[in-house]
Amino acid sequence: MTRQSVVLIGGGLVGALLARLLAKRGFAVDVFEKRPDPRRIRFVRGRTINMAIAERGMQALRIAGLAEHALLKSVMMRGRMVHPLGGAAGLQRYGLDDSEVIWSISRNGLNTLLVDAAVAAGARFHFGQALTAADIDAQRITLLDENNVQRQHDASLLIGADGAGSALRAAMHLYQPLGIGVEPLGHGYKELEIPAAARNNRFAIEPHALHIWPRGGYMSIATPNIAGSFNVTLFLPLQGPHPSFDTLPDATTCSAFFRRDFPDLYPLMPRFADDYDGHPVGTLTTLYLDRWHIDGRAVLVGDAAHAIAPFHGQGMNCGFEDTVVLADLLANCGRRTADAFAQFQHIRKPNTDAIAAMTLENYVEMRDSVADPHYVAKLELSSRLTQWAPDYFMSRYRMVTFTLLPYAYAYERGRAQNQLLEHLLHDCPDPRRISADVAVATLKAALPPLPPLRLDHTLADTHRAMPLELVQSMNRHARASIRSWI
Known part of the structure; x- marks a missing residue:
C-alpha cells in the first residue's frame, strides 16, 4: 500500500516533532526549512529565549518517545524566584512539590534532538529551502535555496509549521482569506546573558528557578542553561516615556538604568554592553486566525496558526499539543483530510484563544503582581x-x-x-x-x-x-x- 505523502513547511520545534509523529504513523514526510540544519549550527550566545517544557509538552515528547532524552538537556525550575527592588529574593513555587516543575532547555538543543528523532523515524529534511509560493489548486509548492536556485515540489497534503511569520499562511491567505488578526503588544525584548561563574563554571545564582525582577510596567527574567549560564531577557515598552527601548537606545544609556533598577542583576552580566548593543530588539504580538485550513489540502499548526507572547511559557507546549492532536486525527481519517483539518481547528482553536488571553494576563502578573x-x-x-x-x-x-x-x-x-x-x-x-x-x-x-x-x-x-x-x-x-x- 502506498504511504500517504505529507509536505511540512518548517523544521523548527513544532515541525520536527510533527514530522516524527507522522513518520511513526507510516506517513511519507518531507520537511522543507529555510534555515540551515540546526545540528550543524554552533550555539550563539544570548540569541534565544530558553524554552520551558511543561506537562503538555512533556506528554507530547513521551508519545514521541523523547521525554527522557529532553530531560537530559534540561534544568529543573521549581518556581519563580522574585527579586523585588530593595528587598530579599523569594521563591514562589509553581506546584505543590518537585513533582510539579517545569524544565528549561535551549531551543537549539531541543530542535537538534527532534530533527534527529524525526530522521530516525523516516522523515526527510531539506534545509536551506524557503517557500516562495504555493499553488493550492495544482497542489505544488515553489522553493528557493540558499544559492537562489528555484525548484518545485508536489504537495497534495500541505502542513505549515513555519512560525509566526509563516510563508505558507501568506500563500494560503492569498488563495482564500483566513481572517488574520494581529495584535501588537507594544512591548519588546532584548536578550542578554549571565555567564557561568568563572572560577568553577557553576551557576552564579540559584539554578532551579525562573528568576524575575518585576518592576511594574517592565521586567527582566533569567532562565538556566545546563552549561551553568542564564539567558536573560529584558522586557520594556517599545516607545513612550522612560524606560522604553526608545529612551534606552544603547548600552551606555541602559547601563545607568540597570544599575538603578536591577542593581543585583547588572553585576552578574560582565558582557552587558556587548549583548545589549549586539542583539536586536524583538517584538511581541498575538496572532489570531478565523480559518486554519483550506479544505483538506493545507493546514496551519503552532505559531503559524496562533502565535502568542512568551509570558506563560506555553507557546511551544501549545504547539506540541497541536502536533499530537493533528497526528491522531490524520492517522484515523483515511483520506478524509478535510474532516480531520476541520476537527483539528474545532478542537484546538477555543483552547489557543484561551491561552493567548491567559498569556497576556500573565505578563501583567509577572512584571507587577508577583510583588x-x-x-x-x-x-x-x-x-x-x-x-x-x-x-x-x-x-x-x-x-x-x-x-x-x-x-x-x-x-x-x-x-x-x-x-x-x-x-x-x-x-x-x-x-x-x-x-x-x-x-x-x-x-x-x-x-x-x-x-x-x-x-x-x-x-x-x-x-x-x-x-x-x-x-x-x-x-x-x-x-x-x-x-x-x-
Whole structure:
C-alpha cells in the first residue's frame, strides 16, 4: 500500500516533532526549512529565549518517545524566584512539590534532538529551502535555496509549521482569506546573558528557578542553561516615556538604568554592553486566525496558526499539543483530510484563544503582581484551598502547566476561582485567619468538582470529552453565585 505523502513547511520545534509523529504513523514526510540544519549550527550566545517544557509538552515528547532524552538537556525550575527592588529574593513555587516543575532547555538543543528523532523515524529534511509560493489548486509548492536556485515540489497534503511569520499562511491567505488578526503588544525584548561563574563554571545564582525582577510596567527574567549560564531577557515598552527601548537606545544609556533598577542583576552580566548593543530588539504580538485550513489540502499548526507572547511559557507546549492532536486525527481519517483539518481547528482553536488571553494576563502578573501583597495573599489562600479541598480547587497556573485539561476549561475555571478568592479575602485580607471550614463550604457551594486529571488517553480524546459548549457553560452557576457576593 502506498504511504500517504505529507509536505511540512518548517523544521523548527513544532515541525520536527510533527514530522516524527507522522513518520511513526507510516506517513511519507518531507520537511522543507529555510534555515540551515540546526545540528550543524554552533550555539550563539544570548540569541534565544530558553524554552520551558511543561506537562503538555512533556506528554507530547513521551508519545514521541523523547521525554527522557529532553530531560537530559534540561534544568529543573521549581518556581519563580522574585527579586523585588530593595528587598530579599523569594521563591514562589509553581506546584505543590518537585513533582510539579517545569524544565528549561535551549531551543537549539531541543530542535537538534527532534530533527534527529524525526530522521530516525523516516522523515526527510531539506534545509536551506524557503517557500516562495504555493499553488493550492495544482497542489505544488515553489522553493528557493540558499544559492537562489528555484525548484518545485508536489504537495497534495500541505502542513505549515513555519512560525509566526509563516510563508505558507501568506500563500494560503492569498488563495482564500483566513481572517488574520494581529495584535501588537507594544512591548519588546532584548536578550542578554549571565555567564557561568568563572572560577568553577557553576551557576552564579540559584539554578532551579525562573528568576524575575518585576518592576511594574517592565521586567527582566533569567532562565538556566545546563552549561551553568542564564539567558536573560529584558522586557520594556517599545516607545513612550522612560524606560522604553526608545529612551534606552544603547548600552551606555541602559547601563545607568540597570544599575538603578536591577542593581543585583547588572553585576552578574560582565558582557552587558556587548549583548545589549549586539542583539536586536524583538517584538511581541498575538496572532489570531478565523480559518486554519483550506479544505483538506493545507493546514496551519503552532505559531503559524496562533502565535502568542512568551509570558506563560506555553507557546511551544501549545504547539506540541497541536502536533499530537493533528497526528491522531490524520492517522484515523483515511483520506478524509478535510474532516480531520476541520476537527483539528474545532478542537484546538477555543483552547489557543484561551491561552493567548491567559498569556497576556500573565505578563501583567509577572512584571507587577508577583510583588504585590494582595497577590501574595491570594497565592497563599490558593495554596491552602488546594490542601483543604484538592478535588475542588487547583490554581489556574497548575491547570495550565501540570495537567492536560483544555486551556479553555482552565481559563473559565480560573476566572471563577479568582472571584471566589477575592470574595474570601474581601472581609479578611489575611489568609491565615480564614477558617478552613468556611472556605471549603463556600468553595463547594460555588464550584463543581474538578474533572479527572487523566494522562492515559490521547489529547484529542481529552478535548473531545470536554467540548467548547461544556467549557462555556460549566461554571454558569458558579459565576452567578460569585457575582452575587461582589
